[in-house]
Amino acid sequence: MxxxxxxxxxxxxxxxxxxxxxxxxxxxxxxxxxxxxxxxxxxxxxxxxxxxxxxxxxxxxxxxxxxxxxxVDPPCLTGHRLHVAGAETQTLEWPTPxxxxxxxxxxxxxxxxxxxxxxxxxxxxxxxxxxxxxxxxxxxxxxxxxxxxxxxxxxxxxxxxxxxxxxxxLKVRYSSPIRECYRGKLDLQRNVIHWFFPKGRPRPRFNVNHKDDVFLIEGSGIKELRREINETLMQYGFDPRSKPEWKDGCAIAxxxxxxxxxxxxxxxxxxxxxxxxxxxxxxxxxxxxxxxxxxxxxxxxxxxxxxxxxxxxxxxxxxxxxxxxxxxxxxxxxxxxxxDSSMGDPHRLAASMLSAYRETLIIQENSFVNPD
Ligand SMILES: Cc1cc2nc3c(=O)[nH]c(=O)nc-3n(C[C@H](O)[C@H](O)[C@H](O)COP(=O)(O)OP(=O)(O)OC[C@H]3O[C@@H](n4cnc5c(N)ncnc54)[C@H](O)[C@@H]3O)c2cc1C
Known part of the structure; x- marks a missing residue:
């Protein structure tokens, strides 16, 4: 000691x-x-x-x-794209380093x-x-x-x-997201982050993002969504037999x-x-x-x-x-x-998700006080 x-x-x-x-x-x-x-x-x-x-x-x-x-490459994402099963894709413009x-x-x-x-x-x-x-x-x-x-x-x-x-x-409940990193790119726009809701519900979901010469599949629902991830991403060129270069995970309290x-x-x-x-x-x-x-x-x-x-x-x-x-x-x-509001209606869910994402991002506006 x-x-x-x-x-x-x-x-x-x-x-x-x-x-x-x-x-x-x-x-x-x-x-x-x-x-x-x-x-x-x-x-x-x-x-x-x-x-x-x-x-x-x-x-x-x-x-x-x-x-x-x-x-990274791309240095700044132009926004978020939400893919809710059964609904039109929604895009939220939001410049994001x-x-x-x-x-x-x-x-x-x-x-x-x-x-x-x-x-x-x-x-x-x-x-x-x-x-x-x-x-x-x-x-x-x-x-x-x-x-x-x-x-x-x-x-x-x-x-x-x-x-x-x-x-x-304190008794703490954890969520356990996983990241899988694959070499190459999918036929998805690289400069947005893609959020997928394959069950037409807010959860489980996963996201795909491209960085430098790799793409990542991330989310807490990755394990339970394996079949849906493969089916969804195959249409963008994903080979479900491919193995990730690496994967990791963590806990969120x-x-x-x-x-x-x-x-x-x-x-x-x-x-x-x-x-x-x-x-x-x-x-x-x-x-x-x-x-x-x-x-x-x-x-x-x-x-x-x-x-x-x-x-x-x-x-x-x-x-x-x-x-x-x-x-x-x-x-x-x-x-x-x-x-509650969008159960069973993917179009409504897509619209509500878009507005929830927007609200989460803009909620910080006007509340930053210059520390000096
Ligand atoms: C999959 C995933 C994706 C996310 N994506 C985003 C995103 O794109 N944008 C965003 O804003 N947020 C995102 N988040 C949330 C974001 O990562 C965290 O909220 C953020 O990192 C919190 O910062 P922090 O400084 O509190 O802790 P952390 O960044 O977790 O830093 C904690 C540090 O403490 C160290 N540490 C831990 N235990 C000890 C110890 N016993 N002794 C000494 N050091 C210790 C760790 O090694 C670490 O360096 C994401 C989270 C997850 C899980």
């Missing part, structure tokens, strides 16, 4: 939520370390679309324009490092324990256990968050119900959860980069206010979080209505 330093802020996790929170804390003059369990750059199971206004605006303000080298998360997240982390964040990669947080006004964070790195301490801990460690598990008693009922309040004292660790992924589109960034900014600002006032960061953070929760509450009700 190595005993080491005390920091002002420990940020756990090097995704968008962690990168922006750490960067802003360092810029506020706080001694900040970010701990990431994987070697960097690391990939993340994600389509890699920079979707809504929160993501666009916060990335531009905090990190600058996304460099060309971080974008397109990336591999490995590159997007690494670029943001490098900007955080330039701002003064110390980054410890390949180091896994195994527990987080409040301790006499500080928080103890225990990490493991190549079999070596280390204890760090901080006045503030920001848990940005994604859906299966160890910070959340350490600090909150489904925490909306507990968050909205306040059975789960993602902050305690000076320990705050952001992004997927707090369950802030949007329903319907499963966009989460924007809410991770938005909550990361809110967490860093709450830490700064706490330093100024001597009050706990949680109160400031939870106040700022209300805006995100309000959006999630509204989108959850849109999602519930989708299932």
């Amino acid at each position: 190595v005993n080491s330093q005390t920091f002002d802020v420990i940020v756990v996790g090097g995704g968008p939520g962690g990168a922006v929170a750490a960067k802003r804390c360092a810029e506020a003059g706080l001694m900040t370390v970010l701990i990431e369990k994987k070697k960097l750059p690391r990939d993340k199971v994600c389509t890699g679309m920079v979707m809504g206004d929160w993501a666009h605006d916060i990335i531009r303000l905090e990190f600058g324009e996304i460099p060309e080298a971080v974008l 397109f990336t591999w998360r490995r590159n997007l997240d690494f670029w943001m982390l490098l900007r955080a490092k330039e701002a003064g964040v110390a980054i410890r990669e390949d180091s896994r947080v195994v527990s987080v324990t409040p301790e006499q006004g500080l928080t103890r964070v225990t990490t493991q790195h190549h079999g070596l256990t280390e204890e760090l301490r901080a006045r503030f801990v920001i848990g940005a460690d994604g859906s299966t968050s160890v910070v959340r598990k350490s600090l909150f008693r 489904m925490l909306h119900e507990q968050l909205l009922s306040k059975a789960f309040v993602p902050a305690q004292g000076n320990n705050l959860l952001v992004g997927d660790a707090a369950g802030l992924i949007f329903p319907i589109t499963f966009e989460g980069i924007g809410s991770a960034l938005k909550s990361g900014v809110a967490a860093a600002d709450a830490v700064s206010k706490s330093v100024e006032t001597g009050k706990h960061a949680a109160a400031f953070y939870l106040e700022a979080l209300e805006l995100i929760l309000e959006k999630i509450r509204h989108l959850c009700s849109v999602q519930n209505e989708l299932g």
